[in-house]
Amino acid sequence: MRALVGLCRWRHNPLRRKTDLVEAWVACVAVLLIAVAAPLAGLAIGGASRDALLQSVRDQHKARHEVAGTVIRKVSRPPVDPDPETSSARDRHSRVLAEWTAPDGTAHSGTVVAALRSPDPGDRFRLWTNEHGQVVGRPLDDATASTHAALAGIGAAVAVAGLVEGVRRIAVWRIVLRRYDRWDQAWDRAGPDWGRTGTGS
CATH class of the missing domain: 2.40.50 (OB fold (Dihydrolipoamide Acetyltransferase, E2P))
Known part of the structure; x- marks a missing residue:
């Protein structure tokens, strides 16, 4: 939510820098991925795990x-x-x-x-x-297999959310470094006398 507010605030602000807008878009994409991709990954991994574990349950009940x-x-x-x-x-x-x-x-x-x-x-x-x-x-029973599959799905969703957040933090870190570099360049252009060049002092 904070990302959306930040994006709206920076869209029409005359003091907005390009890096501010990029940072807000990165945050919005991260929120969207965490809200959509993480649950979908959890459902996919949980469903695949459940199918595999239930097949293992059937095999064990045949063999034991x-x-x-x-x-x-x-x-x-x-x-x-x-x-x-x-x-x-x-x-x-x-x-x-x-x-x-x-x-x-x-x-x-x-x-x-x-x-x-x-x-x-x-x-x-x-x-x-x-x-x-x-x-x-x-042999493994159905309830235990379903519990293991649910835990695998939750773990996958958390891992995807953590990965997205990690990528977002790295991107923001790179944006901040770039912003600092631009500030250094601006200070270098301002000159060694902090803006007093040409004032006769």
């Missing part, structure tokens, strides 16, 4: 399968972690020796992390495996 595991015994805990955030998250899970049947029908066993606070032998829990029974991470 939820199976039932049976606890054989609890495995001793690793050394105490001083970080309270990771240790509190770990308190809700236990490392156990378990057995499970893969989607292809083969039997497997190994040490896994189970969502059990105090597991006992014979307890059952859910885990994710690939077709061959190897334990894999839980």
Whole structure:
């Protein structure tokens, strides 16, 4: 808004310099780009990210399968972690020796992390495996994919706005330098006696 006011103010001002008008136009173009290009870039990047992430969700759900595991015994805990955030998250899970049947029908066993606070032998829990029974991470869900895509879109919009503002600042800096150069030239033309040349003093 300030850019538009500045442009209108300088259009008919007799003291207006060419650099003043250029600076006002640069500001107007920057405002227009931030208002239009940044949201469009955010929508485009967010939409493309969402499509790619949802395809990844579909692929993961095809390749990963939820199976039932049976606890054989609890495995001793690793050394105490001083970080309270990771240790509190770990308190809700236990490392156990378990057995499970893969989607292809083969039997497997190994040490896994189970969502059990105090597991006992014979307890059952859910885990994710690939077709061959190897334990894999839980697949991404639609809500998480959409959130990641929205964050990517917001990040793209902010990046475009920052880029436009950065270019505007560089342009204004160059305009100011040029203005200072012209002032120096004008002072050089005025002479060494500050305008008293030819007054007889």
